[in-house]
Amino acid sequence: MTEIFGIPVAVILGQLMLGLVNGSFYAMLSLGLAVIFGLMGVVNFAHGAFYALGAFAALLSLQHLGINYWAALALSPLLVGLLGILAERLFLRHIYRLEPLYGLLLTFGLALVIEGLLHQYFGSSGQSYPVPPALRGVFNLGFMILPIYRAWVILVSMIVCFSVWFIIERTRLGCTLRAATENAPLLQAFGVNVPLLVAVTYGGGIALAALAGVLSAPVILVSPQMGSSLVIVVFAVVVIGGMGSILGAIVSGLSLGVIEGFTKVIYPEASNMVVFLIMALVLIVRPAGLFGKE
């Protein structure tokens, strides 16, 4: 078997694949954060909590209602997205006039409430979600073994990310959205229902997080804490990529996932820290982030 630096190539490729899977989640989550921030000026600390909620919605609907993976893929983001809209109407809309920092604090409180409730009802030990039968097994590519589910996650998140990019950059709805980001009062004067647009956008960003949650359920253990450390990594990804750019969020999410996977091969102890170290480096060289416009 071929080896690089004494490590079998198949192991390296396997870790890179896993990195790409994680990178897909980073990309989907940072994309949602970027869209929400762009329109509302709120850094959504509750993103990780909604991601966990998405996974729990899939898990519980399977356990109690027998709803399968494919239905959960659509239902869970819808349900959690509606919950997001409710949260926006109840809490977030009161703080748009204030400094953006209050948005961060408010959503931090929301995250605590959601994660605390999940913890209270389902305990802290993780539960596993079965891989759907159609996606079990592996592709044998000759030089490496590729689990079908991982390939599926990467494929779906690519499609989702680029559809979101397409909607925002190339459709009429996206055009309205970008106009609201630029100048909301003017858009409202033209007769667009901006508060509705904002609520739906927040719901959409949350639905993206919930979708990432459902996708990740079969590859990780579903637990209340699954989002709380992830959201910090995603913040670092967003700082690296610069929050203004949709494509920047996707590219930096995927590449940081791969870098993290690679670190797991050569120096496993640092794999948790590498994203933060890269963030520090980027800030020293380019304070506005790699794709930032400031």
Added chain:
Amino acid sequence: MRAANLFFVLLGVCALCAPLLGIYPVFMMKLLCFAMFACAYNLLMGFGGMLSFGHAAFFGASAYATAWLATARGWDAAPAILAGVAAAALVGLLVGLIAIRRRGIYFAMITLALAQLIFFVCLEAPFTGGENGLQGVPRGSLFGVLPLRSDIVLYYLVLAAFVVQYLFIRRVVHSPFGQVLKAIRDNEPRAISLGYDINRYRLLAFVLSATLAGFAGSLKTIVLSFATLSDVQQATSGEVILMTLLGGTGTFFGPVAGAAVVVTLQEYLSEIVGGWVTVIIGAVFVACVLTFRRGIVGTIAALRRGGH
């Protein structure tokens, strides 16, 4: 102002008599340590206008440094605390140099991410005891004279440390440095146009706040005899923000009041409601941001101004 003076005199008397009144001294010391932590944090957030989401890193770094020196190296309490404070200052300098490059929410996210980096260092480093942390830190004695094993002696020392730090922060805020810091908070472009090197002021405020947070962390380690991952984790950073916000951001006494409420809630509420504490803390957070942004002390001050 006479009512306020009377209040502080009464509070001082209560604090001095607390051990005689049968209040558990270790609880009081924990409360004072967190009050010091919140006051240090308020120096940065309230008077410097910088919302750090990673202050547990400094609190925890010095807690770990003090615990390691006192256990593995057998250092006495005073030098171990001093070294812990120095460690917090150093970590504060490194984090500050990177974080002050950005403003507002980016500053918050960067401090959060760098604090998470320090959390993982504390988890992975060979001398920090991994998941268990460092347990059984000896209290020893102060300069070989005062036995710190006695809760009463240690209580009065912590109380003295708290008073010194509180007065020091007042002094800093009222100094020319503090005035410039507030000016930067209120109107950065104007401060720049007046010729102030604002990044130097911001960095100094950051390091000062980190150092004082470290002092609180070291003392906490000596009081409770351990340093664990909960000292450096994100939830602790969140708690200190809540204490400051709840008590009143940018007021001197606010963080103390906020710390008293939060620590008491955690201590006694957890016995009654168990795991609901996180949910309740989260709900208090949401309620504070939505309806109570002035905090306890800020609201009282506003009422008094309105009344006269």
